[in-house]
Amino acid sequence: MNSLLFGTAKINEKKHLEIGGCDTLQLAKEYGxxxxxxxxxLIRERAQGFNETFTDLGVKHRVTYASKAFxxxxxxxxxxxxxxxxDVVSAGELYxxxxxxxxxxxxxxxGNNKTYEELALAVDENIGAIIVDNFYEITxxxxxxxxxxxxxxxxLRVAPGIDAHTHxxxxxxxxxxxxxxxxxxxxxERALQIVQGESHFDLVGVHCHIGSQIFSxxxxxxxxxxxxxxxxxxxxxxxxxxxxxxxxxxxxxKYIESDDPLEGKEYVREIALSVKNNCAENEYPxxxxxxxxxxxxxxxxGTSLYTVGARKDIPTVRxxxxxxxxxxxxxxxxxxxAEYTAAIANDxxxxxxxxxTITGKYCESxxxxxxxxxxxxxxxxxxxxxxxxxxxxxxMASNYNRNPRPAVVFxxxxxxxxxxxxxxxxxxxxADVPLY
Numbered sequence: 186m187n188s189l190l191f192g193t194a195k196i197n198e199k200k201h202l203e204i205g206g207c208d209t210l211q212l213a214k215e216y217g218x219x220x221x222x223x224x225x226x227l228i229r230e231r232a233q234g235f236n237e238t239f240t241d242l243g244v245k246h247r248v249t250y251a252s253k254a255f256x257x258x259x260x261x262x263x264x265x266x267x268x269x270x271x272d273v274v275s276a277g278e279l280y281x282x283x284x285x286x287x288x289x290x291x292x293x294x295x296g297n298n299k300t301y302e303e304l305a306l307a308v309d310e311n312i313g314a315i316i317v318d319n320f321y322e323i324t325x326x327x328x329x330x331x332x333x334x335x336x337x338x339x340x341l342r343v344a345p346g347i348d349a350h351t352h353x354x355x356x357x358x359x360x361x362x363x364x365x366x367x368x369x370x371x372x373x374e375r376a377l378q379i380v381q382g383e384s385h386f387d388l389v390g391v392h393c394h395i396g397s398q399i400f401s402x403x404x405x406x407x408x409x410x411x412x413x414x415x416x417x418x419x420x421x422x423x424x425x426x427x428x429x430x431x432x433x434x435x436x437x438x439k440y441i442e443s444d445d446p447l448e449g450k451e452y453v454r455e456i457a458l459s460v461k462n463n464c465a466e467n468e469y470p471x472x473x474x475x476x477x478x479x480x481x482x483x484x485x486x487g488t489s490l491y492t493v494g495a496r497k498d499i500p501t502v503r504x505x506x507x508x509x510x511x512x513x514x515x516x517x518x519x520x521x522x523a524e525y526t527a528a529i530a531n532d533x534x535x536x537x538x539x540x541x542t543i544t545g546k547y548c549e550s551x552x553x554x555x556x557x558x559x560x561x562x563x564x565x566x567x568x569x570x571x572x573x574x575x576x577x578x579x580x581m582a583s584n585y586n587r588n589p590r591p592a593v594v595f596x597x598x599x600x601x602x603x604x605x606x607x608x609x610x611x612x613x614x615x616a617d618v619p620l621y
Contacts, residue, residue, distance in 0.1 A: 193227065228263055235478060250477075297364050402452055495507045
């Protein structure tokens with residue numbers, strides 16, 4: 186269990202789980218449950234580590250926070266304080282980043298189906314880069330730029346054909362993917378030809394993202410090698426020299442005891458060295474290297490707190506323990522068959538006595554948070570902590586069954602701060618339009 190206590194998390198003298206100097210039982214009492222708790226010191230540490238590793242290697246770089254992992258005003262402000270840029274995948278994320286005070290020049294816009302309105306907003310706000318994903322987007326963006334008589338910095342997203350050996354739903358760099366211009370079919374080359382011939386496009390580089398929750402550096406090194414090979418070819422045949430090589434994110438994190446990811450800075454070191462070596466071997470000028478960590482910055486910094494309610498014991502079959510949340514604020518188990526680890530926050534030293542399946546309150550059989558968890562004897566009223574929930578929890582949350590989304594609290598140096606309010610029942614109907 187101790188290997189799942191990241192950052193400032195520890196067991197205090199009351200045998201309670203403590204994060205950021207705050208007793209989680211007090212947090213649950215003050216803010217209610219379900220509750221997302223973020224260890225801000227750990228977020229800062231991870232963000233700093235990426236930048237420092239590049240700097241130590243003497244590589245020009247940009248660390249871009251992948252907003253989709255967790256987006257709110259406060260997280261963008263922390264990223265800004267730590268010198269990170271951000272990428273967005275919707276007008277909503279873009280709006281939030283701008284409202285948080287992110288420099289538009291430090292924002293990159295991703296997405297495989299950006300609308301005309303989203304692209305126009307990005308151009309109007311003078312964001313730093315649009316990662317162009319497909320031919321339709323080229324057409325839309327060209328029209329917008331011509332109408333506004335503006336030039337836009339872009340990167341081309343390409344699919345390098347790398348299978349990252351991760352879950353099929355989160356593999357994005359293989360040939361059969363909805364994302365990017367495929368290299369092997371010639372789509373990437375055709376995209377280059379088109380944008381090079383358009384004066385309103387300022388093509389500065391290429392981007393790839395091979396997947397998520399990757400534990401080895403091998404796939405990243407393969408991707409960097411293939412991308413440099415592509416750039417060398419494009420320099421020879423099209424006189425294009427990339428200023429930027431964006432290799433995405435996808436660095437693995439620890440959800441359960443058996444997960445064994447590398448430290449984030451180790452991924453960075455291997456990626457940077459691979460690009461440097463490949464460029465040197467091909468006498469290609471070293472481009473600025475961009476990465477896009479999201480999960481690896483916030484996942485392990487996040488802990489979800491729940492209050493235990495009903496349980497159902499089926500002899501020789503299964504013991505079900507239900508909590509006051511579920512798939513509405515953490516759908517990853519249902520969606521990806523993701524695995525998590527949980528503990529009883531009000532007695533972290535109690536010995537494990539039973540195997541239970543932790544379920545939520547939603548009217549779905551698939552509303553499961555943790556399958557076959559080894560736990561102490563769980564009773565109603567216990568505060569259950571689920572670890573490494575900082576990524577793709579709140580950002581994928583819903584109001585299914587008309588349940589309000591939970592609050593989000595940042596903890597640091599013994600202080601807690603509410604950064605996202607718990608939704609009310611009034612919030613649930615605020616967008617509804619009655620018939621009479």
